[in-house]
Amino acid sequence: MSSTAADPRLVGARVAPRHRIRLSWSDPLFRAVVWQVVIVGLVALLAWYLIGNTNRNLTARHIATGFAFLGRVAGIPIGESLIPYDPAVDTFGRALVIGILNTLQVSVIGIVLATILGTLIGIGRLSGNWLLARLTAFYVETLRDIPLLLQLLFWYTLLHNLPQPRQALRIGDAVFLSNRGVKLPLLEWQSAHSWAVLALLVGAIGTFLWNRHARHRQEATGVRPRIWPMALGLLIVLPLAVWAALGAPLNWEMPALHGFNFQGGGTISPEFFALLLGLVIYTAAYIAEIVRSGIQSVSLGQWEAGRALGLRRGPILRRIVLPQALRVIIPPLTSQYLNLTKNSSLAVAIGYQDVVSIANTTLNQTGQAVEGIAYIMAVYLTISLSISAFMNWYNRHVALVER
């Protein structure tokens, strides 16, 4: 009997009576309502008490409240920022936005590098080479046992031991390594370069579409047309041609030692580098464990079937095991990404200007502690809730359709 809509046996049957709430302790619905009222009431009372105290204290102390300070001129200097900033003109609001950009910068680069390193180490842990397996196991074990803050301080003081700018290590006359960071030549960005990047994007899309077309041809006729000439043309020749057609500008801004430090060129500061190094090395250990357990969760039969088909280890891993392992890997991997983003807040200990560091300076300068900390929490909550929302969507998207 599949259809329940017009089941003749149910016509005229009695429907269960609607539960009417009775004002008696023996009625479960009444008890549930009373308990909820009591518990929510207690929590609300506590919140009212704390907020009342805070308000009373703030007004009694004549402390300024509100977010008006976001419009005030900051005056605080910031070491590195992705957008132009002038302490005499720009506001606290802009300074905090720079903090958010710095946080995102170190988080995104950290996530990419940690994933690459973590995957390599995770796969290395399962390799047949005993030395490699033991070494990666030792790496994962040790680095998960040392606090991240200690690792950051260690890397930061290690980077202090690089030579002074006047005795910097150099590669040619272009790249310098000193305790002020890595100095690289910076390309003077012109419109021709933007067009070339656009052409590269177009080429990437074209390659992807050509790949799809090749796959359809292979499924239809059994013959797969060669991809690499088209890819070469689209990804390399096209952008170069566009760049050459627009005048082929190629001017480098070279770092040069003037007085105390190098002027010009791009910099990777020791604070950024130490933070990145610490975060990547620490998170890669966790990601390695996740990747390893994900690969091990794929049943051995898949490996054996692959070997029966004559495939070698590499192709089995890439084409058969990893896609299945991804389903197990992605949720804990996403929470590790979240951890990395939250751990980047430790930048305040080594002087990298992320949002916590700048909000900390702001709340010291303006005296408004409540607003400053609320700002930090709002920023991180937004980031983590959006990553969680993405993860929930992804989980639903790849969830196994079960009976």
Place this chain on the structure above:
Amino acid sequence: MRQSIVVCVGALFASLLQAASPLPAAAQGSGSATLDAIRARGQLLCGTAGVTPGFSLPDSQGVMRGLDADSCRAVAAAALGDATKIKFVPTTVQNRFTALQSGEVDMLSRTTTWTLAREGNLGLEFAWVNFYDGTGFLVKKSAGVKSAKELDGATVCVAPGSTTELADADFFRINNMKFTPILIQDLAELQGAFLSGRCDAYSTDSSQLATFRFSQGPKAEEFVLLPDIISKEPLGEMVRKGDDKWFDVVRWTAIAMVTAEEKGVTSQNVDTFMDSKDPDIRRLLGLEGDMGKALGLDNKWAYNVIKQVGNFGEMWDRSITPMGVPRGINNLWTKGGLQYAPPIR
């Protein structure tokens, strides 16, 4: 079951109300809530840094020494009659103002610069300046720099949240120079960055630069304090707004110490002045007039201060002079400095 719930909820309420027991309200004799609380507690809570040589740093026995520490001891002697009835609460740059705002400390003596923004926004006010200072730069001698105007392009170690970073930003902008700030909250880490060569210069109040250089011991010769002072940093004692009587106590305690130095009264010879004919000294030591009562204190308030802590000059000689910092503008007005005591009359 129901009764136990009611009992639990009732107990929770009762404990909440208990925890909310307020201070004894204002106007209980002296007219100052803070002073009454201090007397009830029997101890002055003084907010200091605890890490600054010459201003507040514990010695090897754990006793807090320095100019800020002694300023607080003077207030304890005035309010409670005993300079040892004091507890030093360590505060960081981050929580110093909230500690004072919330009542965790009674006064802040923590090399804090007196600025309009702080008086206007924080609900706190400055009672007296115990050190007229300015922002300076400390560089390594090997850098070969003779003046702050040669620091174009330099990397400067600065503590975040201080007036120093604002002063440095203004200085470099006005002189069309560029600088890279290194802002680390932890003072030891910041100083380590300077010592290891990460920064070319270390910038803070020049008195603290001098004491830092001194504390390096035999290596002090490797550092040179640049002569330029790029901003005014009057370092003062802070109290909460709204308690005027307490403000008066803190301020006039400091003034009494300056008056004592003007008059030549020290902790060693104060007893010999007890039969002095000088009306200023007689009023100071409580032999005539009711100066103490006007403040809500005992008439021997200034005598206790001078006897147990000393006058302003003694305080200086104990803490700052051994570090090689000259009195300069911190001298008495009669000797070309800025310390000028309004009359106690």
Place this chain on the structure above:
Amino acid sequence: MSQTAATAEPAYTTARERPPSSIVGPWAWLRANLFSTWLSTAITLLLGYLILRFLVGFIGWAILNAIWSVPYNAQGVPDTATCINAKGTGACWAVIANKYRLILFGRYPFDEQWRPAICVVLFLALYVVSAIRWFWRPVLALIWVATLAAIGVLMWGGMLGLSFVPEDEWGGLPITLILATFGLAFAFPLAVLVALGRRSTKLPAVRMLCVLYVELIRGVPLISLLFMASVMFPLFMPEGVNVDKLLRAQVAIILFAAAYLAEVVRGGLQALPKGQSEAADALGLTYWQKTAFIILPQALRLVIPPLVNTFIGFFKDTSLVLIVGMFDLLMMGKVALSDPPWQSFSTEVYLTLAVVYSAFCFAMSKYSRGLERELGRAHRR
């Protein structure tokens, strides 16, 4: 079988033959594990070379050329010239020899430092006892309460003839252990309540509150909670109520730990088959009887390995209190380094601290893995 006569029988030896050395034995092991393919050989050679070079250099720096102690001059100030000259070639372990009491016990009065030492031993004993399966019964709660009370009495003093030592003089390893252990002790009941609340179907308002709490706390970094506790706590309290710094950091860690532990416990509750709950209902047990006697014992047993892993995480996270100015083990290491004679020997101090933290965390993670293996044995097919 033909009966051919006089063909020479093959000479079967009765002596035992050894298996071929290309399959069994050290050479075979090397070939299979280290030199099986060209790539594997290349990796082995490269890694072997790097490891040997690093080990030789490290042993030379850390042991052979290291300076173990420095002389003191007349005022009792250490003369670190030998250490500074050896910088780069030899480690200066003299900094540890000189400062180990400061790093381990902070500014606790020198003569009373036997008290925090005993507290550290008590903590270790508490961990070991909690790890033994025989003790997993209600008496464990009593043992925890008694030990924590004893630790409180030892650290504070003021009774039984011990002198009173206020909290601002505590520091070093006891603070780290106190923050982690008391944090876990108080966060665990809260976490169980929040996990139960999150799974309740009959009280949707309570479920909403628990979800809000967990998502809020898990979405922000611990640093912001520590900032909030150290800076805003005084504003939350009515005038005159002073909460000391250790308590503030402890409350922040408890709230943080409870959110993460609640997720772990919730995982355990979800893993329990629904039949247990239904059978309890069929027996007529009330909600609290069911939870206390049937559900929780099984669910908590299931989640002990992830619980231990979360505890390892908190043990490491206590090092963050250095940012709000509390004197835990890591902060005392930095304080030791700020002494001018010892300023440039941060590597040695950080390595020592890393060893101390690793010792604790490695022991705990080894225990958790052993437990996982043992408990999973029953469930593995």
